[in-house]
Amino acid sequence: MAWFRSSKSRNNTKKELWVKCKKCNSHVFVDEWNKNLKVCPKCNYHEKITACERIQQLFDRNTFKELFSNIVPVDSLNFQDIKGSYRDNIKATKEKTGISEAVVTGTGKLNNKQVVIAVMDFRFMGGSLGSATGERILKAANYAFENNLPYIIFSASGGARMQEGTLSLMQMAKTCAGISRLIKNNIPYISVLTDPTSGGVSASFAMMGDINISEPGALIAFAGRRVIEQTIREKLPDNFQTAEYLCDHGFIDSIVNRKDMKDYLSNVLSYYNQ
Numbered sequence: 001m002a003w004f005r006s007s008k009s010r011n012n013t014k015k016e017l018w019v020k021c022k023k024c025n026s027h028v029f030v031d032e033w034n035k036n037l038k039v040c041p042k043c044n045y046h047e048k049i050t051a052c053e054r055i056q057q058l059f060d061r062n063t064f065k066e067l068f069s070n071i072v073p074v075d076s077l078n079f080q081d082i083k084g085s086y087r088d089n090i091k092a093t094k095e096k097t098g099i100s101e102a103v104v105t106g107t108g109k110l111n112n113k114q115v116v117i118a119v120m121d122f123r124f125m126g127g128s129l130g131s132a133t134g135e136r137i138l139k140a141a142n143y144a145f146e147n148n149l150p151y152i153i154f155s156a157s158g159g160a161r162m163q164e165g166t167l168s169l170m171q172m173a174k175t176c177a178g179i180s181r182l183i184k185n186n187i188p189y190i191s192v193l194t195d196p197t198s199g200g201v202s203a204s205f206a207m208m209g210d211i212n213i214s215e216p217g218a219l220i221a222f223a224g225r226r227v228i229e230q231t232i233r234e235k236l237p238d239n240f241q242t243a244e245y246l247c248d249h250g251f252i253d254s255i256v257n258r259k260d261m262k263d264y265l266s267n268v269l270s271y272y273n274q
C-alpha cells in the first residue's frame with residue numbers, strides 16, 4: 001500500500017521533522033528548534049551545541065579565524081583501558097566530531113569588536129581537559145595578551161582527561177597562569193559556563209572571569225552530588241549545582257539566554273572601552 005512505510009523509514013521521517021525536548025518532552029519542528037538556536041520555545045531548555053555552532057551564532061559573518069588547530073592530543077602514557085587505547089579513542093572521536101581537540105580557539109569580531117575566544121565542545125571526550133586542550137587555551141590567552149584583545153572562554157567539560165593522568169591536572173595551573181597575566185594587565189576575561197561545566201575546568205579557568213556568566217539550567221559543579229552528600233551527610237537542595245542556584249549564591253554574576261549572548265558580551269566589553 002502506498003501509505004505504508006517500514007518502521008525504519010518512519011523513524012527516519014520522525015527524526016528529520018521533530019526534536020523532542022529533553023526537559024519538557026514537547027515536540028518541536030526541527031526548523032523551529034534550529035531557528036531558536038537549539039533552545040526549547042516551550043520551556044527554555046538550552047540544548048548542548050557544538051563549538052562550530054557556537055562560533056556561528058556569535059561571530060559577525062566571515063570574521064572568525066581559527067588559531068592553534070595544529071596543537072593536537074598526544075598519548076604520552078600509552079594509556080589503555082577496558083574500552084581500548086587512548087590513541088584509538090582520539091582517532092575515533094576526531095572522525096565523529098570533525099574537530100581535533102575538545103576546544104576550538106581563534107579570533108574574530110563580535111558586533112564589530114575583535115576578541116579572542118576558546119569554545120569547548122562536549123562531544124570531544126566529554127570536553128575533557130587534556131594537555132592539548134590546556135595548551136590551546138593558554139596559547140589563546142597569550143595571543144589575547146600580545147594583541148591586547150579581550151578573551152572569552154565558553155566552557156563545557158566533564159573535568160580533567162583521565163587518560164593523561166597528572167599531565168591533565170597540570171593544565172589547571174597552566175591555564176590559570178595565562179589568564180592571571182591578562183587580569184594583572186587589565187585585559188578583560190569573560191567566562192561563560194555552559195552545560196555541563198564540572199571538575200578541573202570549574203575549579204580553574206572557568207571561575208576566574210572578571211565576569212562569570214552562564215546559560216540557563218547549566219550544571220555547574222566540582223564533585224558529583226552523591227559524593228558531597230555522602231561526605232557532609234546532608235541532603236542537598238534539588239537545584240543544587242545549577243546555574244540558577246550558583247547565581248543566587250554569588251558564584252555566577254548573571255544568567256544569559258543564548259539568543260541574548262552576543263549582545264550581552266559586546267555590551268560588557270563596551271564598558272571596558274574595548
Ligand SMILES: [Zn+2]
Pocket residue numbers: 021022023024025026040041042043044045
Ligand atoms: Zn522544553
